[in-house]
Amino acid sequence: SGSVRFEDVRFAYNPSRPILRGVSFEVPAGRTVAIVGPSGAGKSTLSRLLFRFYEPQEGRILIDGQDIAGVRQDSLRAAIGMVPQDTVLFNDTIGYNIRYGRWDASETDLREAARSAQIDRFIESLPEGYDTPVGERGLKLSGGEKQRVAIARTILKGPPILVLDEATSALDSFTEREIQTALDRVSRGRTTLVIAHRLSTVVNADEILVLDHGRIVERGDHSTLLARD
Ligand code: ADP
Numbered sequence: 227s228g229s230v231r232f233e234d235v236r237f238a239y240n241p242s243r244p245i246l247r248g249v250s251f252e253v254p255a256g257r258t259v260a261i262v263g264p265s266g267a268g269k270s271t272l273s274r275l276l277f278r279f280y281e282p283q284e285g286r287i288l289i290d291g292q293d294i295a296g297v298r299q300d301s302l303r304a305a306i307g308m309v310p311q312d313t314v315l316f317n318d319t320i321g322y323n324i325r326y327g328r329w330d331a332s333e334t335d336l337r338e339a340a341r342s343a344q345i346d347r348f349i350e351s352l353p354e355g356y357d358t359p360v361g362e363r364g365l366k367l368s369g370g371e372k373q374r375v376a377i378a379r380t381i382l383k384g385p386p387i388l389v390l391d392e393a394t395s396a397l398d399s400f401t402e403r404e405i406q407t408a409l410d411r412v413s414r415g416r417t418t419l420v421i422a423h424r425l426s427t428v429v430n431a432d433e434i435l436v437l438d439h440g441r442i443v444e445r446g447d448h449s450t451l452l453a454r455d
């Protein structure tokens with residue numbers, strides 16, 4: 227379960243300036259679809275609509291065939307895991323940050339999530355382990371470590387749908403490749419919408435849609451789109 231479908235979605239923050247101008251696509255359950263396009267194309271706006279931070283002026287967004295216009299925001303947050311570009315951690319412990327929203331998770335679940343996100347060795351190298359404070363008054367994590375904490379949180383939460391919004395864009399290319407491996411792991415079997423501005427980061431997507439000025443202007447797999455460039 228977890229298919230996502232946009233049907234002729236039109237949206238403007240300001241009526242005189244349309245941002246999405248008739249966007250239609252489907253992410254079949256368990257598949258990965260990437261939206262690529264230049265900055266300002268409307269990519270992040272798509273993910274905000276999926277969480278109902280804003281409502282489309284025309285068209286519909288469906289999850290498993292159900293129009294999300296009638297779905298509560300907290301249900302959407304439970305169903306959709308999000309890994310943003312810059313993860314902001316709570317000024318609390320690493321364990322708190324991973325466990326956030328899944329307070330019932332066992333110690334074993336927590337360790338398994340950390341292992342899957344490949345942050346387990348790092349955590350165990352710290353004198354206080356999971357109890358190490360992070361953020362403003364604690365340990366400053368690198369961009370890659372923060373993304374791993376976000377990935378571990380997502381694994382623990384176990385949502386059927388995943389949105390990766392420029393999740394590796396802020397990282398250097400070496401760290402980006404490492405984080406990509408962890409993201410591939412968490413997206414396996416989940417319906418995944420990847421938002422990126424470079425084709426090179428979405429090689430494994432089942433379908434890539436190119437968004438430009440609020441319209442899908444091209445679609446295909448990675449090799450097809452590269453051949454057209
Ligand atoms: P992308 O993610 O592709 O860079 P965005 O969806 O963030 O694009 O933005 C698309 C357009 O919408 C941009 O021109 C941006 O300035 C505008 N925009 C984004 N957020 C807002 C907002 N809250 N209010 C008004 N305009 C916005």
Ligand code: ADP
Pocket residue numbers: 273274277300303304306307308326327328
């Ligand atoms: P819970 O899952 O317990 O309801 P939150 O209400 O903090 O926890 O929501 C966390 C989830 O909400 C994230 O994983 C993501 O799915 C979504 N979310 C929160 N903030 C944003 C945001 N700025 N942009 C997109 N999604 C967000």
